Amino acid sequence: MKAYKKEVQFTIWMTAAFILVGNVGLIFSVFPVDAMLFGFPVMYIVPILMGWFGVFILTIVAGKIGNRIDDEIDSENDALGVSSEVKDV
Amino acid sequence: MMEAQNWQLSNPILGLAVVGATFLLFYIVGFISNRKSASAKDLYIGGGNVGAFTNGLAMASTYMSLATFLGITALILKLQVPFIMLWIQLILAIPLITIIYGTSLRRMGAFSPTHFIRDRYGVTASIIAALFMILVSVMYALGQMIGIAITFETLLGIPYLTGLFVFGLLIVGYITIGGMAGATNNAAIQMVIIALMFIIPLGAIMKAIGASGWYFPPLFYADMVPAMLESLPTFFDYQFSPKWYFSIIPALTIGALGLPHLAMRVYTASSLKSARSAMVWFAFILGLVFSATYAMGFVGVFATTTEGLVISEGDADKLTIILNLVYNPEWVTALVIAGAISAGLSTLSGNLLAIGALISQDIIATLKPNIPQRLSLRIGFIAIFAGGLVSILLAIEPPAFLVVSILWAFGLAGVTNAPLIIVGVWWKEANKFGAIAASVVGGAVYIIVSPFVFPSIVLTGHGVTDGMGLSGAMLAVPISFILLIVVSYITNRMPSLQRRLTKQSDIELIERIHGWRDIKTYRYNSTLGAGVTVVVSAVVAIWALMPWGM
Secondary structure, three states, X not given: OHHHHHHHHHHHHHHHHHHHHHOHHHHHHHOOOOOEEOOEEHHHHHHHHHHHHHHHHHHHXXXXXXXXXXXXXXXXXXXXXXXXXXXXX | OOOOOOOOOOOHHHHHHHHHHHHHHHHHHHHHHOOOOOOHHHHHHHHHOEOHHHHHHHHHHHHOOHHHOOHHHHHHHHHOHHHHHHHHHHHHHHHHHHHHHHHHHHHHOOOOHHHHHHHHHOHHHHHHHHHHHHHHHHHHHHHHHHHHHHHHHHHHOOOHHHHHHHHHXXXXXXXXXXXXXXXXXXXXXXXXXXXXXXXXXXHHHHHHHOOOOOOOOOOOOHHHHHHHHHHOOOOOOOOOOHHHHHHHHHHHHHHHXXXXXXXXXXXXXXXXXXXXXXXXXHHHHHHHHHHHHHHHHHHHHHHHHHOOOOOOHHHHHHXXXXXXXXXXXXXXXXXXXXXXXXXXXXXXXXXXXXXXHHHHHHHHHHHOOOOOHHHHHHHHHHHHHHHHHHHHHHOOOOOOOOHHHHHHHHHHHXXXXXXXXXXXHHOOOOOHHHHHHHHHHHHHHHHHOOOOOOOOOOOOOOHHHHHOOHHHHHHHHHHHHHHHHHHHHHHOOOHHHXXXXXXXXXXXXXXXXXXXXXXXXXXXXXXXXXXXXXHHHHHHHHHHHOOOOO
């Protein structure tokens, strides 16, 4: 039960985080900001930076958590005592 | 030098030599990589043993089409910042595919997303989905084919039809010879070529214009901003309403989840861990080149508004090349052309492999499951070649839209396939009746409200918004989700239909692809989750029908 819940919650929250970080332009279209950052308008450079480094960092996090959940699913399987022949290839 | 003119290499032999050398390289790599293809599995997913770094690069270059060099900068010239905002989220494709369904389908051993649809929803639904996928892939491949022929025509002076047939066949040949293993190794090499041939010349252009940040073009062009704001104060304006920015999510974010040639890259991974590392490399390299693309568009607008560069409407597509011709020596432009061709090639090879897998595995092998392995492999090669030939023939009389048609194809994939895969992986109740209804009705609605079939039936009347499928997908994608969930829920409760449903094997499949070795009724069975999806989808669909004010 625990690993299943984690898997579903991870997928929902991670998907939401990715969509948010990749669509910062949508947020600025609702809440415009009139300021400059690194010499660019904030509404220009922040979506670009988030769409690169923000997404990049999220992929690292998603990869780590995804691997850990796989391990937990495997250990719940092992706890069942089912033979391991259908283990993923 | 600064007037409208015929933009062409004065020494086309130089361009041809560089392009010829890259083609030779791709042929050799393709040949070496695919010597061992003994089965359809080798042909389509490279034996399923591609390493993370190679795969990440290959994912990025498969995704980055010729549009990186030709279309995007033109649309930045035309739409300015809103188009950049639209493009940024395209980077989400592989990460979302990987976490939402890619690892599950990799665990299942699928060749293509439709392979999952067949096991999950049966033959009829999978053939409908495969036909839509083939349409999407052909539209995509067509765009690349046309773009490559136009590149040869306008930049090297080779007549369109000659370029189309000679280079079209050369390309199709190398993809057929190389299979997925060749395409993957080549795509990784092409990614390096694309990045170098885009970013380094851009640095040289920025240096020539006098930008101090020329040594890191993707982000260091802030010193050009004041001059830009002075001559074109509206450049950074968002122009459109939040609704327009929201519509990007159903159209392109969800749309990309339905693109077969992207998903197939995840299945080539040697393990689930490797697939997850590949998405990290993908995000890094794609972010780098995407950011450089925005910089190129910015420099293009800067050059036309402050430097007096004149680019006619018809030449807008060639912005990247024109900037190189104006500010860089000719041999640099020849390398940029090779980069553009590489970008087109890597996408095209992904499309053709998807078409091959769809025709041979998802249609022929579905209808005739007992074909021997050798024949199946041969049909695979023929299908890839035939798909290429069809895109060449279609490109003889090309439709007028290049980039727009590709983005519209995203929406079609998002409507007809993405809901089937996403809901199918995460909800046991989804069944074949829901899948068929979603794919057919959703697809029909999307096509009807597009400007291409009934130009008077559109949602916004704003040409680019309707043409890119933003408005159509905002209506049709939620309709597709609603139909899949509601029709499945109802038909599961109709006793007369029980005989025609395969509940037990569906349940077993879902548990297995998530990695479980037992079956639990509470897993992937949330009526609440399905209900929330229906309500959210209904709100979005109604919003799409309300006036856009454009």
